[in-house]
Amino acid sequence: MISVRNLYHSYSNDDKYAVKDVSFEVKEGEVFGFLGPSGAGKSTTQNILTGLLQLQKGEVAVAGYNIKKIDNRMFNEIGMSFEESNLYGKMTAKENLDFYRKLFDVETRDSMDLIRIVGLQGKENIRTKEFSKGMKHRLTFARSMINNPRIWFLDEPTTGLDPAIASEIKDIIREENKKGVTVFLTTHNMYIADELCDRVAFIVDGEIRLIDSPKSLKLAYGDKLVDVEYIKDGKVLKETFSTVMEEDKQRLIRVIGSHDIQTMHTKEATLEEIFIKVTGRGLV
Amino acid sequence: MLGKVFVLFKRDLKVGLRDFISLYIIVFPVLFALVINIFIPGINETTVNLALLEGENLEQAAYLDNFADVELFDSEEAMEERLRKRDNIIGILPGESGYVLATQGNEPESVVEYAKALVTYHAFGVTVQDTRGEIVDFGRTMPPLKRMLVAWAVLFASVLGGMLIAISIVEEKVDNTISAVNVTPLSRGGFILGKSLIGILVPVAGTVLLLGATGFAGVNLGQVILLLLTLSLISVLIGFIQGINNDDIMNAAASIKILFLPLFASVAAVEVMGERWQFLFYWIPFYWVYKGIREVLADSASWGDVLLYAGIVAVIGGVVYAVLAPRIRKGLE
Numbered sequence: 301m302i303s304v305r306n307l308y309h310s311y312s313n314d315d316k317y318a319v320k321d322v323s324f325e326v327k328e329g330e331v332f333g334f335l336g337p338s339g340a341g342k343s344t345t346q347n348i349l350t351g352l353l354q355l356q357k358g359e360v361a362v363a364g365y366n367i368k369k370i371d372n373r374m375f376n377e378i379g380m381s382f383e384e385s386n387l388y389g390k391m392t393a394k395e396n397l398d399f400y401r402k403l404f405d406v407e408t409r410d411s412m413d414l415i416r417i418v419g420l421q422g423k424e425n426i427r428t429k430e431f432s433k434g435m436k437h438r439l440t441f442a443r444s445m446i447n448n449p450r451i452w453f454l455d456e457p458t459t460g461l462d463p464a465i466a467s468e469i470k471d472i473i474r475e476e477n478k479k480g481v482t483v484f485l486t487t488h489n490m491y492i493a494d495e496l497c498d499r500v501a502f503i504v505d506g507e508i509r510l511i512d513s514p515k516s517l518k519l520a521y522g523d524k525l526v527d528v529e530y531i532k533d534g535k536v537l538k539e540t541f542s543t544v545m546e547e548d549k550q551r552l553i554r555v556i557g558s559h560d561i562q563t564m565h566t567k568e569a570t571l572e573e574i575f576i577k578v579t580g581r582g583l584v
Numbered sequence: 585m586l587g588k589v590f591v592l593f594k595r596d597l598k599v600g601l602r603d604f605i606s607l608y609i610i611v612f613p614v615l616f617a618l619v620i621n622i623f624i625p626g627i628n629e630t631t632v633n634l635a636l637l638e639g640e641n642l643e644q645a646a647y648l649d650n651f652a653d654v655e656l657f658d659s660e661e662a663m664e665e666r667l668r669k670r671d672n673i674i675g676i677l678p679g680e681s682g683y684v685l686a687t688q689g690n691e692p693e694s695v696v697e698y699a700k701a702l703v704t705y706h707a708f709g710v711t712v713q714d715t716r717g718e719i720v721d722f723g724r725t726m727p728p729l730k731r732m733l734v735a736w737a738v739l740f741a742s743v744l745g746g747m748l749i750a751i752s753i754v755e756e757k758v759d760n761t762i763s764a765v766n767v768t769p770l771s772r773g774g775f776i777l778g779k780s781l782i783g784i785l786v787p788v789a790g791t792v793l794l795l796g797a798t799g800f801a802g803v804n805l806g807q808v809i810l811l812l813l814t815l816s817l818i819s820v821l822i823g824f825i826q827g828i829n830n831d832d833i834m835n836a837a838a839s840i841k842i843l844f845l846p847l848f849a850s851v852a853a854v855e856v857m858g859e860r861w862q863f864l865f866y867w868i869p870f871y872w873v874y875k876g877i878r879e880v881l882a883d884s885a886s887w888g889d890v891l892l893y894a895g896i897v898a899v900i901g902g903v904v905y906a907v908l909a910p911r912i913r914k915g916l917e
């Protein structure tokens with residue numbers, strides 16, 4: 301459904317790349333996650349895929365359309381939810397959706413149905429400039445599925461939402477995916493990535509470091525982390541070591557050999573810990 | 585595609601009516617027509633009306649009827665009652681030495697002078713055959729102020745149309761909604777066309793209402809609209825570029841003001857400048873459109889003239905387009 305080969309992008313049109321040699325494939329019906337700290341190049345990649353940014357270098361195909369020269373019909377088949385909500389402030393929630401529906405050539409969903417799905421019923425006749433940030437975000441999210449997209453691009457769909465609403469949004473995504481919608485999702489929230497994604501790509505500084513399923517990542521790294529508390533210079537230090545990475549193994553041996561060990565537990569790795577282990581970077 | 589273009593227009597209009605400045609711009613021509621009607625006598629009423637006493641001087645009445653609307657009254661009282669009405673009517677009564685002109689006092693000087701001249705010509709026995717174009721022209725003169733204001737208002741409506749576009753583009757930018765429209769099947773060209781419509785259709789509708797309400801309903805509407813449309817191409821382009829260059833509605837609206845200077849200069853040039861200075865204004869599109877509309881309102885424009893003026897404006901518009909279009913496309917990305 302999505303195929304990206306050797307994608308580069310520079311906002312300054314030089315060799316300062318926001319996205320560097322990125323390649324990946326997304327299969328039909330898959331939930332594919334782009335996981336990385338902010339500034340990693342997730343939105344840039346997604347904006348190229350949806351034609352919002354001009355493709356500079358690389359090969360990109362979305363739903364069978366070549367992104368080099370975009371055919372407007374492609375937009376009947378994709379949906380895009382924006383990181384920053386973007387609605388007409390002087391129009392009500394319902395007017396925003398009613399207007400947007402008319403811009404598509406395909407059958408669209410009923411505005412009130414969508415408003416209900418994201419829990420905004422009763423607010424449909426309020427102008428969106430009166431909305432809270434979370435309400436705007438939900439409406440922007442709802443709008444992105446108005447044309448029953450085959451491929452659904454979601455840029456940080458749960459960021460900034462309170463946990464209860466984030467969880468509802470997560471359920472909606474899962475629901476749509478069950479109906480066969482392919483989902484491309486960017487996030488720096490590893491719980492979302494863990495729970496929703498069939499596969500994730502770890503992206504840092506514009507480069508993909510790894511692509512795998514959360515399950516096999518945990519098989520590779522899970523149960524193979526050790527939390528160690530030890531005393532050094534009179535202070536208690538806590539550190540996590542991998543028992544598969546050679547460098548960590550050597551350090552663990554040194555710590556055991558030269559310090560007093562207080563506690564030592566093996567544990568299942570979270571996706572975030574795996575991310576840190578693989579990229580050497582945190583997710584914020 | 586055309587359907588979606590109108591969807592954009594309907595949205596812009598709906599939102600425009602919710603915004604104080606836009607609403608004011610949209611209703612401007614109608615407001616202006618009201619003002620004109622209140623302060624300047626109607627066009628039909630300024631055909632000079634003369635009131636005479638019935639049977640007093642049949643030959644004079646027949647003579648004057650060639651040049652003015654003559655109403656006959658059977659008594660001085662009836663005539664006086666008529667004279668007191670709002671419009672311009674001048675009573676001609678036999679006096680001790682010749683005739684007395686009776687007026688209400690608020691008639692334009694030109695009308696009074698005209699009546700005087702007619703009575704004098706009659707007294708000297710000047711016949712229709714003797715009269716030159718001058719006197720006939722004099723008779724057909726509408727109040728020039730009214731024609732000037734209406735022609736000016738048409739130009740102004742076009743500029744305000746550009747202002748509507750600037751305001752709506754600023755709103756799209758502030759709300760960041762252009763990117764949402766960019767991920768729909770509506771093409772970039774369709775978007776630009778759709779956003780242009782409010783700047784074209786609102787002035788056209790306003791102009792039709794304005795002309796209808798100020799007594800110019802009978803003029804050649806096609807000629808006025810052709811001139812207006814060629815001017816609107818430029819107003820629309822300026823509206824887009826100001827919308828793109830500003831992040832605040834007030835600033836965007838205010839920046840359109842740069843057009844007011846050439847607009848007023850053009851009106852002044854046509855109305856008061858001598859023939860040999862006119863060439864200085866040839867580069868201003870307002871000049872040609874004003875000239876054209878003024879002639880159409882005076883019923884003295886031929887299609888040849890109108891097409892020439894519109895053609896000149898279209899060429900200037902083409903140059904403006906060539907300069908601004910790439911920047912507009914870039915700015916809407």
Ligand SMILES: Nc1ncnc2c1ncn2[C@@H]1O[C@H](COP(=O)(O)OP(=O)(O)O)[C@@H](O)[C@H]1O
Nearest residue numbers: 311312318336337338339340341342343344345
């Ligand atoms: N419009 C822009 N102009 C210039 N640089 C940008 C622009 N948008 C993003 N960047 C830069 O590109 C890099 C990647 O940004 P982005 O794709 O938004 O990251 P993410 O979505 O992963 O947080 C960052 O260094 C960011 O500062």
Ligand SMILES: [Mg+2]
Nearest residue numbers: 342343344383
């Ligand atoms: Mg982002």
